[in-house]
Amino acid sequence: MMSKQQVLIIDDEPDIRELLEITLGRMNLITHTAKDVASAMKLLNSREFDLCLTDMHLPDGTGLEILGHIQANIPNLPVAVITAFGSMETAIESLKLGAFDFISKPVDLQRLREIVQNALKLNQTPIKDIEKDSSDYDGLLGQSEVMLALKQKIKKLSRSQAPVFINGPSGSGKELVASLIHTLGSRADQPFIPVNCGAIPSELMESEFFGHKKGAFTGANEAKQGFFQAAHGGTLFLDEVADLPLAMQVKLLRVIQEKAVRPVGENNEVPVDVRILSATHKNLLELIEQGDFRQDLYYRINVIDINVPPLHERGCDIALLTDYFLEKLSENYQLPKVSLSAEAKLALDQYSFPGNVRQLENILERAYTLCEDDIIELEDLNLEDNVIAAKPTAVVKPIEPIINVQPEASNNEFPIPDDIQLEPFLESIERRALAIALEKERWNKTAAAKRLGITFRALRYRLKKLEME
Structure with a gap:
């Protein structure tokens, strides 16, 4: 039989202590109380606890002293701080110092229960060694010094509910960092909802974020949950948050402060329990100076920041990532694994990778389809502005055109449907070209x-991708 979990409550107000004791007792938890820093320290040094709830203002000190003591001596003990109404600066300071979460007076009991449940999950979650076991996080593979430091910070941030701002260039793996913070934390069994703020039309933004009721506007044929409701209990990742228009920034700030959303067309607010992670490749401080980003929102989403290094700063990780991506391509398309020539390896080591990990993966996928004899040569990489002069790529001329499309005489344009969907349209052309070539050569793939x-490998890759094998 599992023993009951133990919670230390620190507050100088008897009524608050009694309220917290009753609430946590109903959650089947054993509570111990202290009215000041001195008595709290005695309890912390004499027994083990699963959670500490502490007021910030105590007769002989502050909750920050208790937080500092716990961080130094009992780092696995989650601490939630209780702050006076409107003391947001104090709450943010406690989060920066390692508090799990905070709650303001007067205490909202539902919010308190959510904090307690999430905090107690922390020590029940198996700790993954992400330095060694991060194969599920593609771009975060690596043993370079900067990546080991990043993984340590991710592990620490996963034990908090503080809003985290993830800084880094495009393609460096910001969403992977957010996903890992979520997966290692107490909300891992709840939704992780990633949102690209720059991809949502401004006229739909409020509905997408906060939801709407049926009939709220033309076309709202049924009620819809927004991103915040979909992420309830879990994590909402706001990628490219700098692309939010100012009007939406105001509404987002209010939702973060009130922890509630009002769907479009509704009169009542809906409570939401969501951890906010955000990211952008832009400089938010410059945008604040230009008047394009609200300073108050910046301080609410950037309680703690984390930097994702560009690939060119990761040294030995390039070879590790290359091996991983080539293995992944081989498994996905059930084709032989390829290797890189010495010249190709040197070129990758010296390349600047302006598109970072995403660019490396794309380069390798293209080279994988072009290479001959299971070896990727320098010319297969097709690197732009490379420090090594690339050999001229041999051009293989087709025997005859596969599809001979004549331009329309009236406007000299390629004939396409009026309601074109580009990806399916291009895929249909590729599918038809492959089918015609195979029929003409009696399904001899080499011919x-x-x-x-194209190369034989490129043909097999395309057939696999289009499910034509």
Whole structure:
């Protein structure tokens, strides 16, 4: 039989202590109380606890002293601080110092229960060694010094509910960092909702974020949950948060402060329990100076920041990532694994990778389809502005055109449907070209590849991707 979990309550107000004791007792928890720093320290040094709830203002000190003592001596003990109404600066300071979360007076009991439940989950969550076991997080693979430091900070931030701002260039893995913070934390069994703020039309933004009731506007044929409600209990990741228009920034700030949303067309607010992680590749401080980003919102989403390094600063990780991506391509398309020539390896080591990890993966996927004899050569990488002069790429001429499309005489444009969906349209052309080449060559794939002017590996890759095998 599992023993009951123990909670230390520190507050100088008897009524508050009694309220917290009753509430936590109903949650089947054993409570111990202290009215000041001195008595709290005695209890912390004499027994083990699963959670500490402490007021910030105590007769002989502050909750920050208790927090500092716990961080130094009992780092795995989560601490939630209780602050006076409107003391947001104090609450944010406690989060920066390592508090799990905070709650303001007068205490909202539902909010208190949520904090307690989330905090107690922390020590029940198996701790992953992300230095060694991060194969599920592609771009975070690495043993470089900067990546080991990043993983340590991710592990620490996963034990908090503080809003985290993730800084880093495009393609460096900001969403992977957010996902890992979520997965290692107490909300891992709840939704992780990533949102690209720059991809939502401004006229739909309020509905997408906060939801709407049926009939709220033309086309609202049924009620819809917004991102905040979908992420309830879990984590909402706001990628490219700098792209939010100012009007939406005001509404987002209010939701973060009130922990409630009002769906479009509704009169009542809906409480939401969501941890906010955000990211952008832009400089928010410059945007604040230009008047394009609200300073008050910046301080609410950037309680703690974390920097994701660009790939060119990660040294030995390039070779590790290259091996991982090539292995992944081989498994996905059930094709032989390829290797890199010495010249290709050197080129990757010296390349600046302006598109970071995402660019490396794309470069390798393209080279994987172009290479011959299971070896990626320098010319297969097709690196731009590379420090090593690339050899001229051989051009294979097709035997004859596969599809001969004549431009329309009236406007000299390629004939396409009026309601075109580009990806399916291009896929249909590729599918038809492959089918014609294979039929002409009696399904001899080597001959069909030659007719199409591509490598045999590229043909097999495309057939696999289009499910034509």
